Amino acid sequence: MxxxxxxxxxxxxxxxxxxxxxxxxxxxxxxxxxxxxxxxxxxxxxxxxxxxxxxxxxxxxxxxxxxxxxxxxxxxxxxxxxxxxxxxxxxxxxxxxxxxxxxxxxxxxxxxxxxxxxxxxxxxxxxxxxxxxxxxxxRTDPLTKLHNRLKLTEDLGQLHSRSDRYSRDYCLAMVDVDNFKRYNDIYGHQAGDAALVAIASTLAGEVRQSDGVYRFGGEEFLLVLREQTAAGAEVVMERVRAAVHALQIEHSGDPDGILTISAGVSAFADGHRAGTEQLLREADLALYAAKASGRNRVTLASTLSQGVD
Structure with a gap:
């Protein structure tokens, strides 16, 4: 001593x-x-x-x-x-x-x-x-070992305050596994859990260490992309989407025959310094649009007809 x-x-x-x-x-x-x-x-x-x-x-x-x-x-x-x-x-x-x-x-x-x-x-x-x-x-999701919503609330609050103070950009990407309920119905919940773990690992592996990946709930994930413009976030999320596609997890109940993801992206950027709740809502609406337009794709909130303020 x-x-x-x-x-x-x-x-x-x-x-x-x-x-x-x-x-x-x-x-x-x-x-x-x-x-x-x-x-x-x-x-x-x-x-x-x-x-x-x-x-x-x-x-x-x-x-x-x-x-x-x-x-x-x-x-x-x-x-x-x-x-x-x-x-x-x-x-x-x-x-x-x-x-x-x-x-x-x-x-x-x-x-x-x-x-x-x-x-x-x-x-x-x-x-x-x-x-x-x-x-x-x-602050950890027990299944995927990703951060959970409690950690998201803490991290996002801190990031938003710093970004607002120093005029920095960041993006949120809401991700959902396509036709996942049907996957569980066909293959069982144990297979569903294994698929979520594999997808979670892929999401975490495709972004920077400084970014954040969180299990938002069920088959939904949220990615926090620091110092990222909407255009840059779209490139990142297309890479993420392709990486999940490349897992080739069989799904007979999906038109593509494999498990895929859809994503909606919102941006905290010049001209759109929205609060975190609004950014989450915009990412969710963009995700809904991606689902409605065929799934297995990435949609930016700024391209929607309702647009951003």
Whole structure:
């Protein structure tokens, strides 16, 4: 475990450093509160053993600064006091300290507290991993492993705000698997799931890493194409459509004899700075037009008779 020691007294620093190293931990040493804060930000130690009174940031201020900075990590803070008065101990705990020791330092007492620190910080690290995994799981479609609509709402909101602020273009492409209900009726839902997984993988493989592919619901997907004009998005989606066609997934209930997709594209561009809800509606209308005109094709919202504002 990496331990930061902060103490302006040289003898105290040496005693504390020896005790920490004897306990089997790595040491970082600071001679005052300001340098301790700099070293903390640079090395992110698991534990901090800090004197209460020292130049620059005192021990209480250092505790508060550490707690304000923490996010998914946790630092175990041990406050060192000269006499261990109740007032000092209470002030330290209120500032964010986890424990305290008194001077002159007893290496055994510090060793015991560092054992507790190791257990607590390890537990917090495990919890952080679980939180990250749960957050990802909540935003991932369990079948296709694509992002889901919750992640779409978050990502699209951020992208739209940045694009609006910096006058950047982006496009949305609503994609639907043609005659998919009939496919499920003929081949069964297990085959339908396998087909959706294959198509999802193809969609993700045909766009840039910076673009987003989301399962919108059922057999519908939404592609978010960053820094893309309508003309550029049409080229991309024609390539995507052709890649799905090339999978040659047999579908006896489709006129083409294989599974195909249709797509509708809307654009956030100069002269059409629409909101996300309108862009989604336009992409959906363009998809409907693609379906109505024969399926297995890409339609731009800007080419529809109702047009865009």
């Amino acid at each position: 990496k331990v930061l020691i902060a103490d302006d007294d040289q003898i105290s620093r040496m005693i504390t450093k020896a005790a920490v190293e004897q306990s089997g931990h790595d040491c970082i040493v600071a001679v005052d509160g300001d340098s301790a804060w700099d070293l903390y930000q640079e090395h992110a130690p698991a534990a901090v053993v800090t004197d209460l009174m020292m130049p620059g940031l005192n021990g209480l201020d250092l505790c508060r600064a550490i707690r304000e900075r923490e996010q998914d990590t946790y630092t175990y803070v041990i406050l060192v006091t000269s006499h261990g008065s109740r007032k000092d101990v209470l002030a330290g705990m209120e500032a964010g300290a986890d424990d305290y020791v008194t001077k002159p330092l007893d290496p055994f007492n510090l060793h015991i507290r560092l054992l507790a620190a190791q257990r607590i910080t390890s537990l917090h690290a495990d919890l952080a991993k679980y939180r990250t995994a749960l957050t990802k799981q909540a």
